[in-house]
Amino acid sequence: MQKLIIKGKKKLFGSIDISGSKNATLPILAATLLTDKAVTLKNIPLVQDVYTMINLLKFIGLNIKISKKKNILKTSSNRKFKTLAPYNLLKTMRAGVLVLGPLLAKYRKAKVSLPGGCAIGARPVNLHLFALEKLGAKIKIKNGYMHATAENGLKGAIIKFPSISVGATESAILAAVSAEGKTIISNCAIEPEIQDMIVFLKKLGCNINFIGKRKILIIGTKKFKSTSHEVIFDRIELGTYLIAAALVGTKITLFKIKTKIIETEIKLLKKMGIKMKIDKNKITVFESGKINSVNIKTEPYPGFPTDLQAQIMVLMLRASGISKITENIFENRFMHVPELRRMGAKIITKKNTAYVTGPTNLSGAEVMATDLRASVSLVLAALNADSLTVINRVYHLDRGYENLEKKLKKCKANINRV
Numbered sequence: 001m002q003k004l005i006i007k008g009k010k011k012l013f014g015s016i017d018i019s020g021s022k023n024a025t026l027p028i029l030a031a032t033l034l035t036d037k038a039v040t041l042k043n044i045p046l047v048q049d050v051y052t053m054i055n056l057l058k059f060i061g062l063n064i065k066i067s068k069k070k071n072i073l074k075t076s077s078n079r080k081f082k083t084l085a086p087y088n089l090l091k092t093m094r095a096g097v098l099v100l101g102p103l104l105a106k107y108r109k110a111k112v113s114l115p116g117g118c119a120i121g122a123r124p125v126n127l128h129l130f131a132l133e134k135l136g137a138k139i140k141i142k143n144g145y146m147h148a149t150a151e152n153g154l155k156g157a158i159i160k161f162p163s164i165s166v167g168a169t170e171s172a173i174l175a176a177v178s179a180e181g182k183t184i185i186s187n188c189a190i191e192p193e194i195q196d197m198i199v200f201l202k203k204l205g206c207n208i209n210f211i212g213k214r215k216i217l218i219i220g221t222k223k224f225k226s227t228s229h230e231v232i233f234d235r236i237e238l239g240t241y242l243i244a245a246a247l248v249g250t251k252i253t254l255f256k257i258k259t260k261i262i263e264t265e266i267k268l269l270k271k272m273g274i275k276m277k278i279d280k281n282k283i284t285v286f287e288s289g290k291i292n293s294v295n296i297k298t299e300p301y302p303g304f305p306t307d308l309q310a311q312i313m314v315l316m317l318r319a320s321g322i323s324k325i326t327e328n329i330f331e332n333r334f335m336h337v338p339e340l341r342r343m344g345a346k347i348i349t350k351k352n353t354a355y356v357t358g359p360t361n362l363s364g365a366e367v368m369a370t371d372l373r374a375s376v377s378l379v380l381a382a383l384n385a386d387s388l389t390v391i392n393r394v395y396h397l398d399r400g401y402e403n404l405e406k407k408l409k410k411c412k413a414n415i416n417r418v
């Protein structure tokens, strides 16, 4: 099994190009099932979750060609589709569930495995099913699979989500764009990745518009066009490298981004005292002096993202005083805390709140990655720790970070995979 070995306390400088967003690519890939025409996607991140989704789409019947040098992918569909998404392709990646809506809309039936378990919480799919049932689907759960049918096709409906879910909003949209008539979805998630999927769907010929802050109007269509789309940058990857730069950088510039999308994160980093030069499409982070403690809570966009919670905790370890994090999205998302403690971190958790005391001198240790964002928080901690850190189970990182070692090495980090 592969490990990362990091020698910390090295000052980093240079520049990093941010990759395309994994969480935008996955629903956009699922959306390509709607059309029989060719689709070209640019700026896709070549990470494990994207490959898993590609394998699922190929299994279903899409032809997909990837140009690895250019991060471009082309789909075309000329084979007969299967309406099955098997367990072996969903056990490692929950976003596979997103094929349910398009398959149901197009073929009026689908059998999709319930996704595998997840370290960060229970992560049920009840809200996905709630939306699809409103659109007229009949869904039974049997032998670990969702058996869904819509004998007379999906019909437009009013869907009011009882709570905000990124995936369920995507499922609802991906089914409604091809349902007969009008759908109104309210209390939906408005993450930039969903907005990027909507931009793609419009190019594909869908009639979809926001009619309120969390309200979407869709008029269904069966006519889709051939199109090309450049996926939005990965704001979580950007946030991760901003934190790395604030921790151990002397001067690091992050390119291929839109700063407007991460205003919450920028505001927080400024409050912590991080020195940055912010332009429309790039940010330069300068060497940090004293870092201030802060209190944050994770929330749906535009709030602070749960996917940056583990990383910001590492920056809080460098801040003077006690910082507080309240995790509101997932019930079990402090898995990185015991590992950070093994490196000398002073963190106490009470229910969904973590109290982080700093500044702390971290020391290298052998640690274990538990999920994607927890693993990268260990990388950040290791970059700022004395001596060597060995991170086990790095396959979690490969699910979502493109060329992590290469990007950090370019900024002179001492990081190696064995």
Ligand code: UD1
Binding pocket: 022, 023, 024, 026, 094, 095, 121, 122, 123, 124, 125, 126, 127, 128, 129, 164, 165, 166, 167, 168, 189, 193, 305, 306, 307, 329, 330, 331
């Ligand atoms: C997506 C992101 C993930 C991010 C999360 C929250 C992708 C591929 N993944 O995950 O990186 O951490 O948004 O920003 O985009 N819930 C239910 N029932 C459901 C669905 C969700 O109760 O049917 C709950 C979840 O358990 C969680 C909350 O709703 O407590 C939010 O989850 P959701 O927004 O759906 O996350 P994902 O779409 O799975």
